[in-house]
Amino acid sequence: MARPRSFDSDVVLDKAVEAFRGKGFDGTSVEDLEKATGLGRASLYGAFGDKRALYLAALRRYQGTKDISLLQTLNAAKTGRAAIEKLFSVVIEEAAGDPCGCLLANAASERAAHDARVARCVEDNRRRVEGALLAAVLRGRADGSVKARGEARASARFLFAATLGLRALGRTGCDRAELRAAAGEALRTLD
Amino acid sequence: MARPRSFDSDVVLDKAVEAFRGKGFDGTSVEDLEKATGLGRASLYGAFGDKRALYLAALRRYQGTKDISLLQTLNAAKTGRAAIEKLFSVVIEEAAGDPCGCLLANAASERAAHDARVARCVEDNRRRVEGALLAAVLRGRADGSVKARGEARASARFLFAATLGLRALGRTGCDRAELRAAAGEALRTLD
């Protein structure tokens, strides 16, 4: 048998996520990644391939963890409307409290146009979040907490866009209260 | 007297904008900027300082030109509501037709967290766009095309966030029709 890995890939990827989230793909050097993960260069290259492959693996890892917490957030709420409101408040807390932002949103802005695999990750993520929001909208329409007006799919897509918009708004110096007020307007589409 | 400049700064900045818009600050090398602008290194450094200063100058130039076309777009419309709808359709065309996106939105995502001067540009831009949208909302409330509900300022801020959200949504592979449907939902907050 061969020498075993001294690390857990997911733990390493979580640390790579933090590095990439802070400085982007181009802004994060392999040395930064060594420091962030605690691994040596050869270990990183041996385990993940090259920098781009590590980035893609970090992106997938991030998407997986976000996906789980998204579904938990939405499913824990009592009504469809409450689920959507809770998601918005989570996004606002992230946008106001963390200057580095969402790795997937950053990837969409920095790399999706030039890297087809990043574009796929980003599109795949949209489909998942949109799907979860669609379920919440339909639940809300069924339980009466969301007014049934127009196509539910368009409503879900708009809500996803609104979360992206709130994240971007947070980058322009808006505080929590301002984000909340803007989110309140978005939620009015559910009345 | 001394030798005169062989170029127009604004023309050069417009070309730098295109370079930075395509690949971001970190992704654009000084060599890329030489090729994009047609200037030699020494001319770029002599005229603008260093790479960051050139980026900031490009950002200000971009903001200035966008500001003008924004006001033209909004003022040309007959009603407040039509002004806002026209702006949304312009944003959708940009988001669907141009994979490189808005330099200011990209700057917010890539650099605002790490560069205070970029953060100022981005915040300043938000204030201007928000102000223009506020005027359009108030105009709409006055001419009856926009229902007066809640704070007009929050409505304007939400509309700005919605444009950012639509741009971000365009990065995730949505086509024009999908963007239009999402924008339609956002505009429902004006009913």
Next chain:
DNA sequence: GTCATTATAGACTGTTTAGTCAATAATGTC
């Protein structure tokens, strides 16, 4: 035309970059 001054071109510099490699360490099998 000469001079002072600034612009330009292109070579140059030291640093940082992504990625590789040879030497060594750690494992299960036999």
Next chain:
DNA sequence: GACATTATTGACTAAACAGTCTATAATGAC
């Protein structure tokens, strides 16, 4: 405990990087 196999370490490489410098060119003043 020797072996085959894979992981790790840290030095190494070639290329790309931002920024500088020297030589030369272009101007208005005089």
